[in-house]
Amino acid sequence: MSASPDRPLVPDWLTVPDDANALAQGVWPDAAHRDDRGELVVGGVSASDLRALYGTPLYVLDEDEVRGRARRARAAFDAAAARHGTTAHVYYAGKAFLSTEVVRWVTSEGLAVDVATGGELAVALAAGADPARLGFHGNNKSVAEIARAIAAGVGSIVIDSEIEVERVAAEAERRGIRQSVRLRVTSGVHAETHDFLATAHEDQKFGIALDRAEAVVARIRALPSLDFGGLHCHIGSQIFGVDGFRESAARLLDVHERLLEGGPVRVLNLGGGFGIAYTSVDRPTPIEELAGAIVDAVAGECARRGIPVPVLAFEPGRAIVGPAGVTLYEVGTVKPVRVSDDLTRVYVSVDGGMSDNARPALYGAQYSARIASRVSDADPALVRVVGKHCESGDIVVDAEYLPGDVAPGDLLAVPATGAYCFSLSSNYNYVLRPPVVAVRGGASRVIVRGETIDDLLAHDVGVHDAAQALRFGKDSE
Template identity: 50%
Template sequence: MNLEQLEAPIPDGAPHGVWSINTDRLSDGEFAVAGVRVSDIAKEFPTPRYVLDADDARFRARAWKEAMDHAFADLAGAHVYYAGKAFLSKAFARWMYEEGLHIDTASEGELRTALAGGVPGDFCGLHGNNKSRAEIELALEQNVAHIVIDSLAELEFVNRVAEDLKKIAPVYLRLTTGVHAGGHEFIATAHEDQKFGLSVSTRVSHQAIARAAELSNVDLIGLHSHIGSQISATEGFAQAAQVIFAERVWAHEQGIEISEIDLGGGYGIRYTADDDVPPNPREFARILADVVRKHVSESGLPAPLISIEPGRSIVASSTLMLYTVGTVKDVAIDSGLRTYVSVDGGMSDNIRPALYEADYTAAIVSRDSDASRTRARVVGKHCESGDIVVRNVALPSDVKAGDLLAVPATGAYGRAMASNYNMLPRPGVVAVENGTLKELIRSETINDLLSLDQD
């Protein structure tokens, strides 16, 4: 596949980015993922279940790697860090590494998962605004590529830990650029009034750069920017990059050379057919490379090594959430009727609609139907009125208990943010590759939950 096919429709006519590239509607109306019918998946791995199209995820990772390599070939090169917070397992981390990507982690658990998957320490980065001593020690012992610093206090802490271990900590300083982007207040991360980063507008960034240069057990190798999530326009990334490069120029004027710049992630996808089509990786890479060339030309400084951190744009559309329909009922509303379709999961396996008011779509995937469409709302089984999976979607009016229903684009943050609300076990993740099913993460059981109870 080539990069242009990222925008191509899949066989059932849905826009790419909503269903994975290997999701098909068969002649009898049933969906298949990479050649495996969803009914066969559900028989072997009962619902609810995350179903991951492995080739889709690999393809999207490869698309980012190839795009960045091409765009930065005449500069100092580029690294792509897969943002493990979107979804991570040992096998998935290994797949990303096999495609040439690094892994961005934000906790000891994520870092240990990447390492257990066979990713070398120097192919990992460590984020987090409140890292523990254990996390910093692990990062230094594994020789991670960089530790991202969010505050002056953390800078001093990392230096002390590195001194105790007789190590030099390679660090990035995360700067808040004032460039705001993202689909919800909680996922816009470059404004001042939030927990991440060192402010550019108040010159805390200058304090941090100067102090990092003084510390004996810290090596300031880079600056970092992340402006938000689910962003479908390029302007914000370009503006933030310009702010970061101005900080690099200021550091140079102080005699401090910074050789690497991380421009973060947050690249958006399509969750429904109504969403805008975001630029593909090649377009994003070209925009970023143009900003770097302008910086090099105007400053006279050597080109920095660039890194980015896509997560959602690699894994989200690779995965659908497979449910079984239970209760179906019609509810009278001002404009007529709404059909409530209850499934065997809910906000415990996808919190984003409740947390961010995120929109998704859904389809009955176990059969075809000639019935008229009804205005439906897909809801979960939790004791919570906000337990909504899909707020508004047109489903066949003959939807019934036992139907398999799928919600696409759930690979990012679905399993990663899953909970045990109402003591529901978290669903497992099964990958489909070349007609073969592989369980990446098994479903929890009630016994798993009870085993934690130390009565």
Template identity: 55%
Template structure:
């Protein structure tokens, strides 16, 4: 690509919207939708979060590091709880989970869903009330199911006939009646990445509605009368902005409710429509507010229940990304800056795909800003890349950064609370970063940085 082609690329990016930065003033600006609520630029131009300068955080905890704005996280919990005040709001732990987060979720009155024995262990060891837990997973082991039953987990979301049989045997042996939901694959095409669309027929989750497996699973549980069938569950995918998919899903799941009622005279008291609510990663994203989501989802379910002459079930939702995603940013240090033939500059940071695999895995887009100072320089088109031995090790595909960005600068990438730490790896034997929670001018370590000793501890030589 030569100069005229590079100019065309700049022009194309420049027409994508006001969030694609083009002036020195814009380069220093923070788009509120992308950042935790307490993040501002201080007098010296450095970012502050929770009243604390990011340079102080970097000096004490190093980089890269995930920075959790605790006030923002709590506020988003409260926003969902208030909007869905007559529903059960389950925080989706797979987005990010640690014992400190479990404690906050409990204090803010939310429920919690987990999807592995490890996540269940984090919740239980943090003292989360087991009756407020939901347990997901398409291949739960006998040991995992046994632990869930013995702990008194409130809802187990069953995903296969084999799981129903396993759970029934465990319940019979212990003389208990665990509450279950049936995960239903409703055949909805969610407009999102293929790997995070979870309600179309050809994938691993749930019982097929179209093929009759979902109805057969419900009748099996009712007829065996060992498990307490509380309701149905549907999750259509992740990073969804259009509630049309929820409308179709609710209609189809409630149609199954009607079939169950007509076949066995049973009206199930609960309906879980999952999560997947999108957040803003760049200026091109326009997520709905929790209040708007609640109003639309309630209206959808009410209309369908009225049409099918069903009693309105108690609703559950499962926001994870929508709560923790915007509450966290990742703080990096720039190591090198390399101009590539006038096309763009490559800004290399001290992390990468080991702490944020989403760009490589899902072609996800992110924004970023120089965090340790303001700049009077003009903008340059940059690609922020990591330190790993992969050409696809990209953190931010395209962003305008100040032309004077240099080694030693701090760089902040917003919207990294969901799935970044959860999916982090030790690729190239790079230790995983810490998670630092900041509130009211004080920082605390909630997940420490891994060390080389940690990496070597499992290596038996």
């Protein structure tokens, strides 16, 4: 992030808004709006009503937005695949946000689910997801996790290393099952937002180098307890555009074509990573455009090689749930900080922070914010929204323009927090994880219970021992 020479505290993409109350289209849930009193309304429920019912901080998830995005993704890939005589499978990438309710939403809209740990698998199964429509990822699946996945009937296990071939095969053989597997490979294409880098090898923990794929697939095919389904590749996150996907697909199909000589290769999984808007200047590629361009590229490469177009699979997560989330905070303090003789930055402190959204601290991620409880005609002021943790890097929104009269007690809303915020949340400084509330049609309900102090203390064995000792002392008197 760079700043303008004449505005050293302001990133060069951020401009003074005409209206510091306006909700940027594409950043907020489609149906979010301000009511006649100027309050933010999400899913038909006002911000102040949500605070009154559940307190703050609060994760708010618009159910209709999640469902609509799931339907839209499935329809886009179905239509693109049908044009080329094949089919597409769309998996919801559970790592973005997972709860039993969200699993039920996306599966009812026709999506399969991708999980990456035994815990995520347990949540998906508890939600009633069809095990045959689950994909199980992970670079270090334990033997116990592999056993649980095979016993549950997981549709596909994505093998991430040569060691894992033997582990999955041994467990499947022990249970008398022929387990369907896919092989994760690194294509040498790594895409981030607008740019992609194509190299011979990738220095990362996931997958097997593409030049080892044929040997590993030969080993998989030699094991009677394994059924090789196809290749899998994931090239990055928060990707705008399709160039990286095109390049990766071409490289994968070189290997896919050679693998066809040894037997069927039913599926090509190109992963996810489709970007969303976090700020007013972000321009994510519409899912219909992505689906059409990626599938067209695969079909073109297949035609050039004279091979059939395989079944295609994709794994959007952030693109489904990210824009559906809004986090509500209450402003605690407002502090002008004089940075230099002629520069002042206003620090707006809220009652959450890096424990409920670690992405700014981890990745320097940019977010937006608006006062949610009212509108104001005060001139816009440059602010930094910060949390309550004992860390100077506890930043929620690095730079934003809010009405200059922002004050303690105001409700502040941060959009595009549906993905990775809850998933990465922590108890740093023993701050409680907030509840997750679903909103739809003017009603709200808790879908993940917020933590209490009792929850925190319940994990501390010393608290239990002290209570036992106190009771023993009283009993002996």
